[in-house]
Amino acid sequence: MIDTREPAVLVLEDGRTFAGRAYGSRGETTGEAVFCTAMTGYQETLTDPSYHRQVVVMTAPHVGNTGWNDEDDESSRIWVSGYVVRDPALRPSSWRSQRTLEDELAAQGVVGICDIDTRALTRHLRERGAMRVGIFSGEAAGMPAAHLLEHVTAAPEMVGASLAEEVSTDTAYVVEAHGEKRFTVAALDLGIKTMTPQLMAERGIEVHVLPESSTFADLARLRELHGLDGVFYSNGPGDPAAAEHAVGVLREVLGAGIPFFGICFGNQLLGRALGFGTYKLRYGHRGINQPVMDRSTGKVEVTSHNHGFAVDAPLDRDSDTDFGTARVSHVCLNDDVVEGLELRSRTGDLTGFSVQYHPEAAAGPHDAAYLFDRFVDLLDSTKKASA
Template sequence: MRAVLVLEDGRTFRGEAYGAVGETVGEAVFSTGMTGYQETLTDPSYHRQVVVMTAPHVGNTGYNDEDQESQRIWVAGYVVRDPARVPSSWRSRRTLGEELAAQGVVGISGVDTRALTRHLRERGSMRAGVFSGPAAERSAEELMAAVQGAPAMAGADLAGQVTTQQAYTVPAVGERRYSVAALDLGIKSMTPQRLAERGVEVTVLPATATLEDVLSAGADGGVPDGVFFSNGPGDPAAAVHEIEVLQGVLERRVPFFGICYGNQLLGRALGYGTYKLKYGHRGINQPVMDLTTRKVEVTSHNHGFAVDAVAGEVRTTPYGRAEVSHVGLNDGVVEGLRCLDVPAFSVQYHPEAAAGPHDAAYLFDRFVDLMDGVPTTALVDDTGAVDTTENPADSQKDA
């Protein structure tokens, strides 16, 4: 069945229907991971995005019932070049195409995803629509009107659309050492599991939780030993409520750890700005340097916004000093922050790393150390800020 992908700048790609038949709109972005597509599809951070897979062959291992990072597929649309005809995995229960169709996800196959990715890198992420079946037979003007009528990602407050509606608890594995209140901004299921493996009981709260809710989510209704902000979709500048909650946590000096969206919210809580990246980072092969150790780790990413800060600069904030702790080596984008006078740090990527890699798993240990009372400046042997003048210029800042 015929299908067409229409970008808001007018470029069109034709192919065949994949998954559900119909129409969908969202922000077109590309993911560079060669595997882990099931984790990508079920990551709530991809809400309202049409995901283009750069790997040419997708669906090889089918779809199973164990690797989901949430209860449903969140992508708005899916674009692949060559879907697997027959999956090959003993864990597979159905094909990827069958699961997309069952969950109503409109996709397109047979697209030159290399050309499409190059276009998005040069022009930037943009609104797009996937149309198949009768919807693909409409006029070019009607299709373009549908795409341009889609809401932009800038200014979007989306955490409330993907968060849990009720608080729930993930018990510690073995003896409970600490309790953590985790604000669900689009959390992946592997994240509380990684904490639980370290003896941490995690109470996951809705994004609408108040500061009082957070500060009473510890053991026996007391103050938690730590607070965690998860990944999630949307523009961090629009998350006014969540930023105010975080500022209350910082004022009370409760140990804090944030990832992805949580990193951006820590930046804004500290007084940094945020901006939309030209095409973002998405995939499981992104190199990042930890400036406190000068070690390079390969990491899992999914973000279209970043903190506007300068590596090597210590900034005075309402909560003491803060600095950039990690940078991306491809383009110099800020990938982590740490406070020097209050117990708080964050990274822009996903240390839970489902489906991998696992280079950044040590960050959960740092969070436990922080709850142990180790100050952020003593979590590692600090060799000083790295001179980033030779790093690539930040090519992702929109004009």
Template structure:
């Protein structure tokens, strides 16, 4: 096996073996706590520009397949695992993870103490890092410290579609929506399609006029990578949608963009939330959901009271139970709401899938002329039960 080295920007160094493609890469070192779902993680555009360390020790056991990809390619700058699977064992497998990493040019490292790396990132915060099979630690550190920070990075246009496309509804079409692709995952329009929604996916730089041109029943803001403070174009588009009082639902990066459009601030988290086991309190219903997360930035809003904005009052609808981070917004005077987590459940859990039904309910209310606000919390009995 080829030797590889991982160097953090503060000089911490880990020696291991190459896993995937060989070469040199730099990015922001983060950790993901999911025990499964590595294929969905690797194909999630929200991980663009990041070196992802998996905290679960055994990765690659079930191989890869042609059904679980969440986009057209793998996006992370690098991949870190402790014990890669020696062989795959799953009836759906069509290949091995290491071969797939090579095919997509993803440079990785294995055989390092990922527990020590995770503890270091929790203590010191997410930071720039590099993986190399060709540079010594000193030269790699120079490359890392010369690289760009995630703060201020505008990455959505680099992962978004360049041409609009349509995902048709399954069965009878009930509604049509425009989705702003900031890094959308394929599971999102699939969930909406199962509810009778036709999704028109537009590039990240689409204007409000372009989003509303076809007269959609609602507008969706997707997940995506980078710093929301750098995405002024998306903020302007969302403000135009809010001005038109069109029902709007945002997730992850879309939650942050809605927050900015309402006049709220955003900030970078110390090490972010990435994984499938994040507990979130729905403050409206008083229930707790275990949710899927992938974000390094968050909305800055008071938890103890609604906030006055140019679009009326907005309240924090969901809160992360690990650290009280804002996990959702609910507008009280315009039909808009958002959550920081991933309700499309790719990969799992499925607690938040009913939020898509809430979006459908909001569009139905708007069509009937009764919608005025982001509405109540998610309703569990509306879950599609779809498994990804």
């Protein structure tokens, strides 16, 4: 088969380049280069708002074989800045496919590159760390190498980036409880995925999804109109140190004794609200095969991850905070990164918790789905105690 794809080039901020061929839309793009170890679920990855302003490198060599459908999106659009694959599928082979992955990338203007050594690129990022990158195809690919590198180094860095407001909903909306309504929860949309409120709704929770700019006064108003049993913080992109507004609201939530559950970015913001620091990981955790231990049970879960920042909290002791006693509840078995926090009152009652990974886990795994049940138990016990 004759390859008619035009040339493309990938340029890292340290000057290393990879020559390949155009994939998806033609043109140029920049972002933070990160690698994802998932072998499936690329549609959910691409539509995850947490990947905003990132160029995703797929470590799986063959990508696109299940095509694209209208049911598996985790948001209303593709959020990645660019896409890097080694061997794109010639045609999709799935009864659910409605079009090809490349057609969808092109339709949404996502610039990609294929036919490069993604293993070499991944090893480079593991050794040097996540860094800025550019993909150039079409006329852009013919520009001098020095000029392309200038484009890359002029791109904004992820450290200090406040991005949740760029991916959040503009207006509040409600996901109705399935069957009998048991609880009302306010979910702050920092880049929420479609599956998250759905899994809460399946457990009888009416979810009010609110914009990132919402205040504690908005939560109080919701409480007056509909009741409010708990607050949820979603996943999302950017540096948690830059999310001062959301951290401030969360401190008011914890101070008011409202039960709290956070996922991913929400875990980092809980950490900062409790007085812990956060830091940028060398190359982050991204994929659906990360081992995490629940320290309360000793159970090891295979989990889905997408984070480049982590909470700096002690693993060997509990910590006194303004809101009670905090402890690290989950830890990554690969590198001891904090993967969950738990907050208890002075009397020992659970008042809030969070995890760094994704228990909603589309397209899988589902080892951690029990955490939504744990949230229901927290809402139920708090409601009974206040009755």
